Amino acid sequence: MHPSHLTAALLKLLAASLLLISFAMLSRRRTQRLITLFAWQGAVLFMSTLLVAHSAGLRELYYSAALTLLLKVIALPWILHRLIHRLGAQWDSETLVNIPTTMLVGLGLVIFAFGLAHPISRMATTITRNTIGIALAIIFLAFLMMITRRKAVTQVIGFLAMENGLFFAATSATYGMPMVIELGIALDLLVGFFILGIFFFQIREQFDSLDLSNMEALKED
Numbered sequence: 414m415h416p417s418h419l420t421a422a423l424l425k426l427l428a429a430s431l432l433l434i435s436f437a438m439l440s441r442r443r444t445q446r447l448i449t450l451f452a453w454q455g456a457v458l459f460m461s462t463l464l465v466a467h468s469a470g471l472r473e474l475y476y477s478a479a480l481t482l483l484l485k486v487i488a489l490p491w492i493l494h495r496l497i498h499r500l501g502a503q504w505d506s507e508t509l510v511n512i513p514t515t516m517l518v519g520l521g522l523v524i525f526a527f528g529l530a531h532p533i534s535r536m537a538t539t540i541t542r543n544t545i546g547i548a549l550a551i552i553f554l555a556f557l558m559m560i561t562r563r564k565a566v567t568q569v570i571g572f573l574a575m576e577n578g579l580f581f582a583a584t585s586a587t588y589g590m591p592m593v594i595e596l597g598i599a600l601d602l603l604v605g606f607f608i609l610g611i612f613f614f615q616i617r618e619q620f621d622s623l624d625l626s627n628m629e630a631l632k633e634d
Contacts, residue, residue: 420468421543427461428544431581432523435554438574439519439561440512447570448493454577455485465584474584481580489573497566510561519554526550544581551578 434454441447459481466474508515530546552575559571 420464423464424461424544427457427464428547428581430457431461431551431577432547432554435551435574435578436516436519438570439515439554439558442508442512444497444564444566444570445494447567448490448497451493451570451574451577452486452490454574455481455490458577458581459486461581462584477584485573485577493566493570508561509563515557515561519557522553522557523550526553548578548582548584551575551581554578 431454434450434457438447438450438454441450459478462474462478462481466472466478510518526549527546530549533545555571555575555578558574559568562568562571
């Protein structure tokens with residue numbers, strides 16, 4: 414097999430793995446397993462970025478891959494695990510929509526994403542152009558997870574998974590974003606995590622729960 418064809422095949426395999434992980438995140442109720450899946454998603458994203466960097470010969474993408482490994486595979490999952498243990502929020506048994514319905518909606522979003530990405534894929538010239546549809550599907554599935562969960566922690570995990578999808582979409586369409594932008598996003602994520610940690614503890618202290626439906630009581634007051 415030609416090296417470029419082998420690279421394209423490996424990228425499709427990694428993209429498919431990201432999509433399967435996104436579906437697995439939709440079906441999980443336990444917050445701890447969601448964090449583990451998020452770390453695996455970051456690991457696959459690291460490998461795909463490394464592969465694109467090697468095939469395209471772009472040094473900037475090597476830095477992006479290293480940043481992905483450090484932040485999304487090591488730092489953020491570690492912070493999330495520490496956070497849920499301190500909050501006692503390992504379980505997330507309540508969802509706004511039941512899991513089978515959520516999975517069916519997710520399947521519809523994947524079909525919509527592929528249809529939406531088809532014209533873009535035809536115009537793209539990168540070796541990753543065939544994975545743009547999967548990148549959009551990952552974004553849609555992460556957004557679906559955000560709006561179907563009650564707990565604040567799981568919604569944050571959904572937001573981070575959406576950011577992974579956006580990063581993968583940028584890599585698929587244009588071989589990534591400028592390094593300055595990626596460093597800015599990484600810094601924003603870390604600062605946001607410290608703020609969200611304080612926010613979670615305040616919710617826990619006031620309501621003895623991380624269920625955001627309790628916030629509706631504030632509207633009545």
